[in-house]
Amino acid sequence: MLSKPSYFKFAPSWIVYSFVWLFSQLPYKVLIFIGKGFGRLLYFISLRKKVVATNLKICFPKLDETSRLQLIKRHYQELGLMVTQTLKAFLSNTQVIEKNSIINGSEHIQACIDNNQGVLLVAGHFTSLDMGGKILCKKFPIAGMYREHKHPLTEYIVTKSRLKYATKMFKRDELRPIIKHLKTGGILWYAPDQDYRRGQSVFVPFFNHPASTITATHQMARLSKCAVLYFHVQRNEKPPYYTLTLSPKMDNFPTKDPVDDTKSVNQEIEKMVKKNPTEYLWVHKRFKTTQNGRKNPY
Numbered sequence: 001m002l003s004k005p006s007y008f009k010f011a012p013s014w015i016v017y018s019f020v021w022l023f024s025q026l027p028y029k030v031l032i033f034i035g036k037g038f039g040r041l042l043y044f045i046s047l048r049k050k051v052v053a054t055n056l057k058i059c060f061p062k063l064d065e066t067s068r069l070q071l072i073k074r075h076y077q078e079l080g081l082m083v084t085q086t087l088k089a090f091l092s093n094t095q096v097i098e099k100n101s102i103i104n105g106s107e108h109i110q111a112c113i114d115n116n117q118g119v120l121l122v123a124g125h126f127t128s129l130d131m132g133g134k135i136l137c138k139k140f141p142i143a144g145m146y147r148e149h150k151h152p153l154t155e156y157i158v159t160k161s162r163l164k165y166a167t168k169m170f171k172r173d174e175l176r177p178i179i180k181h182l183k184t185g186g187i188l189w190y191a192p193d194q195d196y197r198r199g200q201s202v203f204v205p206f207f208n209h210p211a212s213t214i215t216a217t218h219q220m221a222r223l224s225k226c227a228v229l230y231f232h233v234q235r236n237e238k239p240p241y242y243t244l245t246l247s248p249k250m251d252n253f254p255t256k257d258p259v260d261d262t263k264s265v266n267q268e269i270e271k272m273v274k275k276n277p278t279e280y281l282w283v284h285k286r287f288k289t290t291q292n293g294r295k296n297p298y
Helices: 011-024 030-046 049-059 065-091 095-099 105-114 129-137 152-162 174-181 214-225 258-275
Strands: 101-104 119-122 143-144 169-171 187-190 200-206 209-214 229-233 242-246
Touching: 011 095, 011 152, 011 258, 030 065, 030 169, 049 065, 049 101, 065 129, 065 152, 065 229, 095 101, 095 129, 101 129, 105 119, 105 187, 105 229, 105 242, 119 258, 129 143, 129 229, 129 242, 143 152, 169 174, 174 214, 200 258, 209 258, 214 258, 229 258
Parallel strands: 101 242, 119 187, 119 229, 143 169, 143 187
Antiparallel strands: 200 209, 229 242
């Protein structure tokens, strides 16, 4: 049960939230303009710029310095847009955006629903994930999985906002409820593409570099007998504002080998990243966990 934090204890935060809510009501095009400006500011103050540059050197080693710098600058604009897009998705009416977006492959998820088969929607951490998730949730009953926020007010606002369109929000460690949800024909959005400290992980290639990757996709599919589909979101400068793509159900997944399955998951996410690399969340230290005594690249 999501409890509302005390107003008086978090009064300053509630005041900030009120201003943020008013900000989110601005027209979408205005928020896009502000978001790009905010992204340029983030680049100027060098927020995690070394992390972004390191990730791009590892994943796109053939890029020359000029091309890499251009990619970094565009990525910071997308980071700024991530803030304004997310606030719009959480706190404002997005019907116009939803009507001016495209969902490719909706028949794949509908087929699973018709067969009462659970669906694990595997995605990556892209800057448009919350807006894309909201658009898809308006068409299909989808639950999400998330990492709990430390600040009670942030946890309350983010979770309450997502529950306006998602059917449920599961914490990452709620394995039994998650498996039950999938076994009974539920749909779950899940992004396994970050370096998590918790859970069973293996080293498999991501852009030809060993990356510590959680095996939960294999485990959840094996335990629930659900279908595994891939979900990708891309933001567009002009209508359609967002292009959502759902893959067909993966054949022969899961296999008996969690390492091979986790490797294939990384390969599919890598394909998504190559479609629109500026929108991938490069500020995350994806390769911070190393093997065989290798130095942390960050």
